[in-house]
Amino acid sequence: TAREPVLIFLFGATGDLARRKLYSALYRLYTRDQEFAVIGLARRTHTDETYRDLINDSLPSEVGQRKHFLERFYYRRLDITRPESFASLSTFCEELDARYHLHGNRIFYLSLAPCFFAEAAKQLKKSGLAETKGWKRLVIEKPFGHNKESSKELNDSLLHAFNENEIYRIDHYLGKEMVQNIEVLRFANPIFEAIWNRRYISNVQITLSETLGVGDRANYYDQTGALLDMVQNHIMQLLTLVAMEPPVRLETNDVRYEKVKVLKAVRPMNIHNVTEQIVRGQYSRGIDANRERLRGYLDENNIRSDSETETFVAAQFMIDNYRWQGVPFYIRTGKRMSEKATQIVIQFKKLPKNPYFHNVNHVGPNLLVIYISPDEGLSLKLNVKETGETGNTIPISMKFRNNALAMENMQDAYERLIADCIKGDSTNFTRWDEVAYSWEIVDSIVDSWKKRHVPVDYYEAGSMGPVSADELLEKNGHHWWPLM
Numbered sequence: 001t002a003r004e005p006v007l008i009f010l011f012g013a014t015g016d017l018a019r020r021k022l023y024s025a026l027y028r029l030y031t032r033d034q035e036f037a038v039i040g041l042a043r044r045t046h047t048d049e050t051y052r053d054l055i056n057d058s059l060p061s062e063v064g065q066r067k068h069f070l071e072r073f074y075y076r077r078l079d080i081t082r083p084e085s086f087a088s089l090s091t092f093c094e095e096l097d098a099r100y101h102l103h104g105n106r107i108f109y110l111s112l113a114p115c116f117f118a119e120a121a122k123q124l125k126k127s128g129l130a131e132t133k134g135w136k137r138l139v140i141e142k143p144f145g146h147n148k149e150s151s152k153e154l155n156d157s158l159l160h161a162f163n164e165n166e167i168y169r170i171d172h173y174l175g176k177e178m179v180q181n182i183e184v185l186r187f188a189n190p191i192f193e194a195i196w197n198r199r200y201i202s203n204v205q206i207t208l209s210e211t212l213g214v215g216d217r218a219n220y221y222d223q224t225g226a227l228l229d230m231v232q233n234h235i236m237q238l239l240t241l242v243a244m245e246p247p248v249r250l251e252t253n254d255v256r257y258e259k260v261k262v263l264k265a266v267r268p269m270n271i272h273n274v275t276e277q278i279v280r281g282q283y284s285r286g287i288d289a290n291r292e293r294l295r296g297y298l299d300e301n302n303i304r305s306d307s308e309t310e311t312f313v314a315a316q317f318m319i320d321n322y323r324w325q326g327v328p329f330y331i332r333t334g335k336r337m338s339e340k341a342t343q344i345v346i347q348f349k350k351l352p353k354n355p356y357f358h359n360v361n362h363v364g365p366n367l368l369v370i371y372i373s374p375d376e377g378l379s380l381k382l383n384v385k386e387t388g389e390t391g392n393t394i395p396i397s398m399k400f401r402n403n404a405l406a407m408e409n410m411q412d413a414y415e416r417l418i419a420d421c422i423k424g425d426s427t428n429f430t431r432w433d434e435v436a437y438s439w440e441i442v443d444s445i446v447d448s449w450k451k452r453h454v455p456v457d458y459y460e461a462g463s464m465g466p467v468s469a470d471e472l473l474e475k476n477g478h479h480w481w482p483l484m
């Protein structure tokens with residue numbers, strides 16, 4: 001589908017996300033002939049010139065042709081709570097529409113503190129900005145509520161101004177190359193689809209590990225924690241992509257329908273299984289790979305010294321459907337771990353009978369590894385004959401891996417997602433019912449943690465998490481495969 005010209009209202013234009021991700025994504029779209037103009041909106045005072053300087057500073061240094069790109073950006077000061085702020089934009093946006101031939105197409109991108117999402121949508125409706133002769137779309141960043149109830153309230157307020165099919169809820173993991181490749185890997189390769197089930201798969205392991213600590217996001221993070229920050233959205237999305245049934249067609253709603261079915265089948269936690277199936281961790285003092293000392297979470301700036309917020313979660317999810325009965329989906333994510341990596345390991349079942357018992361090497365299981373970041377690729381671990389006459393088997397890995405350098409020239413997640421939004425393709429955004437079911441799972445965990453007063457297990461900063469995260473798998477005779 002062609003990408004049409006568009007006027008983008010960027011709320012939170014001076015914020016962290018805009019500077020880290022959005023301007024460079026827009027720059028790359030610009031170099032690929034996307035027609036657009038942007039009205040940057042925030043509370044601070046800026047002129048168009050100082051705003052353009054800020055954008056300029058946030059672009060990578062090697063970027064050329066900046067002048068024409070920057071000229072499409074305009075700044076207006078905006079106070080979300082004041083209707084006059086919105087009203088004053090209407091003549092200006094008509095002007096930009098005409099100047100850049102944007103056909104009245106509008107994207108309202110809310111890169112704001114979540115407490116302003118509902119108000120922004122309300123004011124967009126009231127001011128008439130959301131009434132346009134072209135199409136209109138609302139892009140909304142996470143977190144989408146803090147439990148099912150609040151997310152429903154937020155959703156209801158968005159629905160006063162936009163239809164569900166105009167709402168693009170961002171989960172930036174869905175914009176990652178290898179996340180989008182999971183579907184192709186599964187559904188374009190019959191050899192995998194044939195064995196993608198409980199008969200052949202022993203367990204699935206999803207790791208999203210980070211080396212950074214809480215950084216300067218203490219206010220947000222201490223109230224949120226790893227479960228809400230990473231599991232409710234990114235991890236649940238990866239899990240559904242691995243577990244879903246083949247969609248009838250690769251159309252937006254067919255794909256999302258299959259994803260929702262997985263979320264519906266995830267077994268909720270309760271006070272009986274929550275301590276057996278989930279680990280809450282928090283980092284304490286430690287050292288990093290360069291032997292530099294790392295502070296513990298409780299010593300970080302602006303963190304309460306008695307904070308019980310988890311910075312790590314490991315869990316065993318069970319999916320109660322025909323395909324996955326009895327197959328554990330292990331997930332883990334945390335701050336201040338030893339490596340920054342996102343990877344999924346599919347571990348296949350053992351040999352039904354081992355004819356290689358005389359082997360000096362242990363015959364390991366077949367593993368399919370999906371590397372999502374920092375490298376992108378796949379590997380398949382197989383056993384082959386050792387060269388010579390020993391009669392032994394040895395493991396080999398068949399790999400397809402893009403190195404980080406090659407990837408820099410490729411699209412990044414935000415660029416892909418903004419391009420999809422301009423095309424009107426919401427497949428890689430989360431539909432309301434996905435959000436709601438995912439909250440149901442997470443609410444069941446929060447609830448059970450509260451009722452059982454589950455404390456955090458400490459892990460050293462720079463490690464792969466608390467010992468209890470290893471024990472979680474050992475109980476089933478499994479272990480975490482090291483990041484590969």
Ligand code: BG6
Pocket residue numbers: 210229230342
């Ligand atoms: C965000 C979380 O959604 O994802 C952050 O709020 C986290 O806490 C980030 O650091 C990780 O994203 P990525 O793309 O760097 O793996």
